[in-house]
Amino acid sequence: MSMIRLKNVSKFYYSKGIIASGISKVNLDLDAGEFVVITGESGSGKSTLLNVISGLDTYEEGEMYIEGSETSHYTAEDFERYRQKYISCIFQSFNLVSSYTVFQNVALAMEIDGHDGHEIKQKVNEILNKVGLSAYKNRKVSKLSGGQKQRVAIARALAKDTKILVADEPTGNLDSASAEGIVELLTEIASDKLVVVVTHNYDQFKDHATRVIKMHDGKIVEDTGAAESSAAKSDLPAHGRRTARSEHSSEKRSITYGTQLKLGVRNTFNLPAKFLLLLLVFIFVVGAVSAQYVSVKKQKDTVSEEGWNNYFTNYDPKRIVVEKQDHTAFTRADYEALENAPHVEKIIREDIMYDSSVYMENDQFSFGGFALSIGNLEGEPDLGTLPEKENDVVLSGYDDGWTFGEKPADLIGKEFTVMTDDGGEYKIRVSGIVLKPEDDSMYSGNSEMYLPDSMMSDIRRGMYASYSNTTMLINGNEEKLYPGAGGLVTNENVPEGYILLPTSYDSMFKEGYAAGKEVDLRAKALYYDENLTLMIMGTYGEKTFEKKTGLKNLEEHDGEIYINPVDYRRLYEKGSFQTSVFVDDTKNMEGMKDMLERGGYHTLVLKDHIFNFMNSDIVSVIQLPLAVIVCLAVFFVAYFVVRLILKSRGVYFATLRMLGMGKEPARRIMRVELVLVCVIAYALFGVFIYLNYRGLIFNDKLMDYITYLTVRDYAVLAVILLVMAVLISGRFMRSIFRNSAMGSYREEA
Numbered sequence: 001m002s003m004i005r006l007k008n009v010s011k012f013y014y015s016k017g018i019i020a021s022g023i024s025k026v027n028l029d030l031d032a033g034e035f036v037v038i039t040g041e042s043g044s045g046k047s048t049l050l051n052v053i054s055g056l057d058t059y060e061e062g063e064m065y066i067e068g069s070e071t072s073h074y075t076a077e078d079f080e081r082y083r084q085k086y087i088s089c090i091f092q093s094f095n096l097v098s099s100y101t102v103f104q105n106v107a108l109a110m111e112i113d114g115h116d117g118h119e120i121k122q123k124v125n126e127i128l129n130k131v132g133l134s135a136y137k138n139r140k141v142s143k144l145s146g147g148q149k150q151r152v153a154i155a156r157a158l159a160k161d162t163k164i165l166v167a168d169e170p171t172g173n174l175d176s177a178s179a180e181g182i183v184e185l186l187t188e189i190a191s192d193k194l195v196v197v198v199t200h201n202y203d204q205f206k207d208h209a210t211r212v213i214k215m216h217d218g219k220i221v222e223d224t225g226a227a228e229s230s231a232a233k234s235d236l237p238a239h240g241r242r243t244a245r246s247e248h249s250s251e252k253r254s255i256t257y258g259t260q261l262k263l264g265v266r267n268t269f270n271l272p273a274k275f276l277l278l279l280l281v282f283i284f285v286v287g288a289v290s291a292q293y294v295s296v297k298k299q300k301d302t303v304s305e306e307g308w309n310n311y312f313t314n315y316d317p318k319r320i321v322v323e324k325q326d327h328t329a330f331t332r333a334d335y336e337a338l339e340n341a342p343h344v345e346k347i348i349r350e351d352i353m354y355d356s357s358v359y360m361e362n363d364q365f366s367f368g369g370f371a372l373s374i375g376n377l378e379g380e381p382d383l384g385t386l387p388e389k390e391n392d393v394v395l396s397g398y399d400d401g402w403t404f405g406e407k408p409a410d411l412i413g414k415e416f417t418v419m420t421d422d423g424g425e426y427k428i429r430v431s432g433i434v435l436k437p438e439d440d441s442m443y444s445g446n447s448e449m450y451l452p453d454s455m456m457s458d459i460r461r462g463m464y465a466s467y468s469n470t471t472m473l474i475n476g477n478e479e480k481l482y483p484g485a486g487g488l489v490t491n492e493n494v495p496e497g498y499i500l501l502p503t504s505y506d507s508m509f510k511e512g513y514a515a516g517k518e519v520d521l522r523a524k525a526l527y528y529d530e531n532l533t534l535m536i537m538g539t540y541g542e543k544t545f546e547k548k549t550g551l552k553n554l555e556e557h558d559g560e561i562y563i564n565p566v567d568y569r570r571l572y573e574k575g576s577f578q579t580s581v582f583v584d585d586t587k588n589m590e591g592m593k594d595m596l597e598r599g600g601y602h603t604l605v606l607k608d609h610i611f612n613f614m615n616s617d618i619v620s621v622i623q624l625p626l627a628v629i630v631c632l633a634v635f636f637v638a639y640f641v642v643r644l645i646l647k648s649r650g651v652y653f654a655t656l657r658m659l660g661m662g663k664e665p666a667r668r669i670m671r672v673e674l675v676l677v678c679v680i681a682y683a684l685f686g687v688f689i690y691l692n693y694r695g696l697i698f699n700d701k702l703m704d705y706i707t708y709l710t711v712r713d714y715a716v717l718a719v720i721l722l723v724m725a726v727l728i729s730g731r732f733m734r735s736i737f738r739n740s741a742m743g744s745y746r747e748e749a
Contacts, residue, residue: 001067001068002029002030002031002065003030003031003032003066003067003163003164003194004028004029004030004031004053004064004065004066004164004194005028005029005030005064005065005068006026006027006028006029006052006053006062006063006064006065007027007062007063007064007065008025008026008027008061008062008063009023009025009026009027009028009052009059009061009062009063009064010022010023010024010025010026010059010060010061010062011023011045011048011052011057011058011059011060012060021045021218022045022048022057022218023045023048023049023052023059023215023218023219024045024217024218024219025061025062025219026049026062026218026219026220027220028049028213028220028223030053030194030196031194032163032192032193032194033190033191033192033193033194033210034190034194034195034210034211035186035187035190035195035197035205035208035209035210035211036194036195036196036197036209036210036211036212036213037197037198037199037202037205037206037209037211037212037213038050038196038197038198038199038212038213038214038215039198039199039200039202039212039213039214039215040214040215040216041216042200044215044216044217044218045215045217045218045219046198046215047092047168047198048218049198049215050166050168050196050198051742052064053164053166053196054083054087054089054164054166055071055074055079055082055083055086055087055741056083056089056658056740056741056742057740057741057742058079058740059072066082066086076663076737076740076741077662077663079740079741080657080660080661080662080663080741081660081662082660083657083658083659083660083741084112084113084659084660084661084662085162085163085660086162086163086164087160087162087164087165087166087660088109088156088157088158088160088161088162088164088165088166089157089165089166089167089168089658089659090150090153090154090157090165090166090167090168090170091153091168091658092168092169092172094149094150094152094153095153095655095658096141096149096152096153096156096655097141097652097655098140098141098142099140099141099142099270099271100140100141100270101137101138101139101140101141102128102133102136102137102138102139102141102144102152102155103124103128103137103138104266105141105152105156106124106127106128106152106155106156106159107120107121107124107159108156108656108659109156109157109159109160109659110123110124110159110160111255111259111263112255112656112659112660112661112665113160113253113255113660114253114254114255114256114259115253123159124137124155124159125137127155127158127159128155130155130158130185131151131152131154131155131158131182131185132151132178132181133148133151133152133155136148146173147173147174147175147178149173150170150171150172150173150174150182151174151178151182153170154167154170154182154185156659158185158189160659160660162193163193163194164193164194164195164196165186165189165193165194165195165196166195166196166197166198167186167195167196167197167198168198169198169199169200170182170186170197170199171183171199171201171204172199172200172201179204180204183204183205183208184208186208187208190210197209209225210225211223211224211225212224212225254665255661255665257668260665260668260669260672261672263669263672264668264669264670264671264672264673264676265672265673265676267649267652267669267673268672268673268676268677274645274646274649275677277645278642278645278646278674278677279677279680279681279684281638281641281642281645282638282674282677282678282680282681282682282721282725283681283684283685284634284638285634285638285678285681285721285724286678286681286682286685286721287685288630288631288634289631289634289717289720289721289724290685290709290717292630292631292634293709293713293716293717293720294709312355312606312609313355313356313357313370314354314355314370314446315606315607315609316582316606317586317606317607318345318582318583318584318585318586318589318607319580319581319582319606319607320580320581320582320583320589320592320593320596320603320604320605320606321351321578321579321580321603321604321606322338322351322578322579322580322581322596322601322602322603322604323527323577323578323579323601323602324577324600324601324602325600325601325602326600327526327527327577328577329527329574329575329576329577330349330575330576330577330579334579335347335349335579337599338579338581341581341592341595343583343584343585343588343591343592344581344582344583344584344592345582345583345584346376346378346582347579347580347581347582348372348376348579348580348582349373349375349376349576349579350371350372350373350456350460350576351576351578351579351580352460352463352464352467352576352577352578353370353371353372353456353459353460353463354370354371354372354580355370356370356371356463357369357370357371358370358371358418358419358449358451358459359418359419360393360416360417360418360419360428360449361416361417361419362414362415362416362417365405365411365414365416367395367397367403367404367416367447367449368447369395369396369397369446369447369448369449370446370447370448370449371448371449371451371456371459372448372449372450372451373450373451373453373456374386374387374393374394374450374451374452374453375453376450377394377396377434377450380432381394381431381432381433381434382432382433382434382435383408383409383412383432383433383435384409384412384413384430384431384432384433385431385432386431386432387431387432387450387452388431389429389431390452390454391426391427391428391429391452391455392428392429392430392431392452393418393428393429393430393431393449393450393451393452393455394430394431394432394433394434394449394450395411395430395432395433395434395447395448395449395450396433396434396436396447396448396449396450397433397434397435397436397447397448398435398436398447399435399436399437403447404433404435408433408435409433411430411433412430412431412432412433413429413430413431414429414430415427415428415429416428416429416430418449418451418455426455426458426459428451428455434448457573460573460576461568461569461572461573462483462484462572464525464572464573464574465483465484465488465523465568465571465572466483466484467525467526468483468523468524468525468571468572469523469524469525470482470483470488470521470522470523470524470571471521471522471524472519472520472521472522472561473519473520473522474505474508474514474517474519474520475508475509475517477508481521481561483572485560486557486559486560487559487560487561488521488560488561488563488568489560489561489562490562490563490564490565490568491549491550491551491562491563491564492550492564492565493548493549493550493562494537494549494562494563494564495537495564496564496566496567497534497535497564497567498534498535498536498537498563498564499519499521499534499535499536499537499561499562499563499567500536500537500538500539500540500548500549500561500562500563501514501536501538501539501540501561502539502540502541502558502559502560502561503539503540503541504539504559505536505539506539513539514536514538514539515536515537515538515539516535516536517535517536518533518534518535518536519533519534519536520532520533520534521533521534521563521571523571523572526577527574527577527578528574528577530570530571530572530574532567532570532571534563534567542554545557549562581596586607587709587710589605589607593605631720631724634724635724635727635728638724638728639728639731639732642674642728642732643732643735646732649670649673649732650735650736653666653669653670653733653736654736654741656669657736657737657741658741658742663733663737666733666736666737667729667730667733670729670732670733671725671726671729671730673729674725674726674728674729675722675725675726675729677725678721678722678724678725679722682718682721686714
């Protein structure tokens with residue numbers, strides 16, 4: 001049984017619709033111990049025959065047998081395994097890795113076969129000494145002469161140590177003395193292997209060849225020495241023939257994962273220009289994908305911040321409404337703890353008033369804004385001064401020519417009447433104005449009125465009263481009261497512990513008068529339930545109204561119920577049960593929410609309760625497909641640019657295929673290379689982000705990344721980029737393994 005048998009084998013080439021014959025109806029038997037020389041003019045098909053025998057090219061007709069097994073059903077992977085196990089090649093064009101050293105090129109063949117480092121080092125040094133290249137083992141192949149490169153190619157074939165050695169013009173680039181040495185070496189190898197040489201120079205081999213095949217027009221026209229070779233092999237004892245073959249019949253091992261990793265890392269840096277170009281491409285990919293990622297998050301945040309809330313008027317996205325889990329009032333210690341917490345920009349102690357507007361007006365001007373304590377004012381006013389008198393206030397609003405008029409400074413020192421939502425009125429004087437830029441956000445752009453603490457206390461008390469369910473139990477009858485003008489109001493003429501009622505209440509008692517009787521006032525709200533028992537000091541009518549109340553014009557106050565201010569405060573002045581905490585950045589919102597809840601607070605994040613026509617889920621439905629399309633476009637742009645940059649790598653991987661490396665190991669090597677470049681690009685991206693964060697450089701786009709990306713987002717982004725690198729390497733490898741090994745080499749070269 002022959003080692004290689006070709007039966008009516010034909011090979012055709014297809015180019016631009018034209019079919020050309022490489023070899024036609026070739027019948028040939030080759031076996032170990034033969035030194036076969038194939039000659040013929042250029043284009044006769046000898047190199048094609050060599051490529052078919054070595055599995056570098058496929059064939060279209062006939063059958064090729066390897067040790068009796070058919071190969072017509074072989075896949076590309078089958079031929080790779082065949083080349084790894086059986087074939088060592090010496091190529092006319094060398095097919096060396098120019099960026100590798102001599103030692104690395106020769107060692108590559110053994111690394112693909114899975115040999116360990118110690119074995120490789122020992123054997124490669126022996127072979128380099130044999131071919132006269134020991135002095136050049138650490139020199140890059142790109143710096144060698146043509147003859148030296150040829151000897152490296154021969155050394156690599158010897159290192160592979162397979163049953164079959166094929167050589168295409170192995171002495172074409174050597175001087176006569178070197179050529180003779182190589183012919184002698186090939187003759188020695190042919191003692192127990194099949195050596196097939198293609199050459200134009202038959203004279204160099206005529207004294208050594210055991211068989212000469214001459215080709216013309218794709219066919220074998222002469223086969224000299226075949227009979228003699230068969231006879232010579234038949235003269236060997238059976239056990240001798242088996243021994244000759246068994247020495248090389250052991251199964252080849254596979255390239256190790258460690259070697260794949262080593263080659264991937266080596267290939268990343270061995271060509272600096274290629275590495276820098278790839279790095280620039282992946283920096284572009286990192287920037288483009290992360291920008292798209294940030295754009296989606298930013299758009300969702302923008303939409304989530306635009307809308308309205310039916311309960312809270314001031315729905316700043318940085319705002320968290322906080323209450324204590326035990327529903328008690330906030331203490332000074334509570335406020336200090338919140339103010340000193342990390343990522344807290346500010347707190348609003350009088351939260352209940354932060355969503356209620358106050359209005360001021362006189363004959364020439366009116367202004368409305370949210371009521372805040374003067375203690376919440378940061379810095380000095382742009383116009384005027386801080387409050388100097390008890391009734392001084394500071395206004396804050398847009399500098400737009402409308403909020404404060406054309407001349408805001410004219411308002412300084414003017415007196416106004418302030419009216420609150422609960423009907424209260426106060427006399428105030430404008431001492432200062434804070435001017436906000438027109439491009440300020442819609443939230444920080446709200447108008448505010450900074451009031452003295454005493455006025456804030458009165459307003460807060462009035463608001464608690466308006467929010468409370470106030471009832472009066474008199475003579476067994478419960479009646480709802482409405483604090484404020486026309487209802488329950490304060491009066492200094494009423495002693496503490498007493499209440500003054502209209503004369504209509506006298507009829508509720510059988511005696512015909514209410515004086516001296518008791519009533520129970522109850523104020524019930526979300527955070528408190530207060531009861532107060534008061535003595536009726538009497539009732540008032542048209543004749544006694546002014547004397548008992550000190551007020552004039554009964555018609556304006558008809559039906560009002562009067563109690564002392566101290567009793568009024570007992571009912572409604574309960575401290576602050578609700579506070580607003582503002583984070584320094586919305587990206588810290590979740591962390592702040594968790595911290596507050598662990599600290600014993602209930603929280604309400606307002607940006608999660610803003611209603612709009614286009615919520616963030618709708619934005620996701622619209623934005624995500626667009627983001628995916630953009631990322632796919634970036635992927636294909638990156639792939640085609642990487643494909644151009646990696647043109648030399650195409651030749652490299654085609655060479656690995658010729659040496660017998662399979663698709664998966666090649667894919668892993670390419671994957672290591674691209675993933676490593678991607679990781680370096682991502683690390684540089686991270687460095688720029690960090691430098692921007694530290695203030696060493698400043699860029700608005702980088703600030704967007706810092707603002708919108710969390711640690712989780714950076715991890716997701718890294719996964720996306722790594723997946724893209726893996727996909728690019730996979731797509732690149734598919735193009736390399738699309739054709740036969742020789743077809744891929746021709747295409748890449």
